[in-house]
Amino acid sequence: MRLTRVTLFFIVLILGLGFFRLIDYLLQDLEFQTLQATEESMVDTANILAGYVETEGSLAGLSEIFDNSYNRDIEALIFKQLKTNVGLNAYLTDDKGIILFDSGDPKNIGEDFSRFRDIRLTLAGKYGARSSRTDENDKNSSVMFVGAPVHKDGNIVGCLSVYKAQADVLPFVQERRRDIIFATIFIGSGIIILIGAVFIWLFRPIGQLTDYARSITRGERRSKPAVGLGREANTLANALHAMRESLEDRTHSDKYIQTLTHELKSPLAAIQGAAELMDEDMPAADRAHFLENICNQTARCERMIHRLLELSSLEAQTHLEHSHGFDIVALCKKSIGQMTALAEANDVTIKPDLPKRLPYKGNELLLGSALNHLLENAIHFSPKKGKVLLHLENHETEIILTVQDQGEGIPEFAAERAFERFFSYRPDDETKGNGLGLAFVREIANLHLGRVNIFTPEQGGTCAFIALPLIPENR
Structure with missing residues (x-):
């Protein structure tokens, strides 16, 4: 699955870079577009006020308009930003560029503004606009100016410029910037999550099938x-x-x-x-x-x-088929009862060491057959007057069922092959077994996801055990 992870990494990387460039472009263009829209409305305002001046020709009337506007109570919620005052001002010049009226700073009256671009171009009959900082070291101190010509008898006799601080517009830019960043990250994350889900949906089954195919190669039963x-x-x-x-x-x-x-x-x-x-x-x-x-x-x-x-x-x-819950202690007692006649015929005693009760979930019939095979083998290999010990122990993760005889023991080479089909080790018995009993026991243990083993312990004899895992429902 390494290729899958590498592919997913590059897809996420490419998408991340793409969204980063998109955010960068939108954020860079956002302020410019906002200022353009603001300038467009200022052009309208400048021309309306210029038309008023042309009609009324009264500076007092123009001053009264702005005074009344500044005294108005405003509560306008615009894109989550509350506007409470008029942020637009205007000044009027004559045909020489001398200030006749300034609503924002009356001290400018009498000053020569003809050097400024909005005045100079407007008086020349062109579109005049500019953006100037009140503090050269502060980029947020810029003020936008837009001029409109004042006509009389077909001649330009003055310029009316409206101006507005860019700081009034910046809160809207910042709010829109946050919205764009959030929306882009949200959409990008959604796309990445969707791609990851599709990859998992497609490649996880492939990984499972790959493991399944490998288990077939190894000969495992799955x-x-x-x-x-x-x-x-x-x-x-x-x-x-x-x-x-x-x-x-x-x-x-x-x-x-x-x-x-x-x-x-x-x-x-x-x-x-x-x-x-x-x-x-x-x-x-x-x-x-x-x-x-x-x-x-x-x-x-x-x-x-x-x-x-x-x-x-x-x-x-x-x-494993036909699995159900049962008491494995009762199963052991049942097997002892079934093997008692064979044990008595061979002058052997079966000695159980069992807890009172031990619930387990599995195939009761198969486990009973496996236990019978182990007991039968132990009886055949036991000497006269010998004992066969049946021990059941509950560990934290598994149940271990042990059958031990008091015979001569099994050689190491025979123990290694004991669970092979048709392998039979009976050196002193003329009647050779079919060599399928222990192979049968091994298959039953495998179906229960358990394990089997046979060996000669230090005290002698032969010890065979079945270890059955305790899955959560058996604990």
């Missing part, structure tokens, strides 16, 4: 992963699962045909040899012996085929 509702991911998951089942079926078929053929050779050869000898004249006792041998070998073949079918059925399961 159920088909839940990959969500995506049609493509589910199609791929179903295809992988179907491929796995097909491969496993073919592999199992080939493997079991080969192993079954190999293992049936010995009993079939014994049956054939005994049958051929029975065609000859022999004492009745010998004939009975050969007939018994045929029956024993036939039973052996039957047990082997039956056990192989059980083992094949277990290995075909990808997850």
Whole structure:
């Protein structure tokens, strides 16, 4: 998934740079556009006032207009900014640029303003406007000026300029700047989150399917992963699962045909040899012996085929089926009852060491079969008057079920192969086992996500155990 993370990183980086450039452009252009809009309204105001002067021709009337405006109570909420006073002023010059009237600073009356751009260009019949700072060291001290010509008899006889401090406009610019930054960050974050969600939605199932395919390669038993509702991911998951089942079926078929053929050779050869000898004249006792041998070998073949079918059925399961809650202590007592007759026949005693009660959730029938196999093996390997110990212990994370006999123990090489199919270690017993019992136990433990082991402890004998994990619902 490294490529996914790298791809997502570059997408986020490109989007981040793009949104940064967008914010930078919008913020740089915001103040300029706001001032443009303000200048446009000032042009209208200047021309209206110039028209008033042309009509009335009275400085007193112009002064009265501004005095009345400044005395008005204003409470205008404009884009979250409260305006409480008139921020617009005006001055009037003659055709030489000499100040005749100034609503903002009467001390300027009589001053020559012809050098300023708004006056000079307006008196020349052009559009005159300027922006000047009252404090050269303070960029926020700029004042905007817009001039309009005053006509008389078709000639320009003066200039009326309106002026407004940019500081009156800056709060609106700052508010809009905050809105733009917030909106851009919000939209950008939403897009990044959406892209991340899409990547997770697409690539998380791919990661799960990759792990699933690797588990198939390792020969692990895993159920088909839940990959969500995506049609493509589910199609791929179903295809992988179907491929796995097909491969496993073919592999199992080939493997079991080969192993079954190999293992049936010995009993079939014994049956054939005994049958051929029975065609000859022999004492009745010998004939009975050969007939018994045929029956024993036939039973052996039957047990082997039956056990192989059980083992094949277990290995075909990808997850534990028919799981329910039960008392594992009661299961142990039930297995002891089932094995008591075999133990008495071999002059062996089963000694349990069990808690009063231990609830567990799993397949009770399979775990009972696994325990029976371990007890049966322990009984067969125990000496006369020996004891088979059955111990159940509850740890924090798992339940450990241990079966220990007092036999000669199992060699290390045999312990390493004990759970392989058809491996049987019975050095002093003429009746060879089918080598499927412990393989059967291992498959049952695997289905319960547990583990099995067999070894010779320091005190001697053979110890086999099944460790079953305690998932939250079993704790």
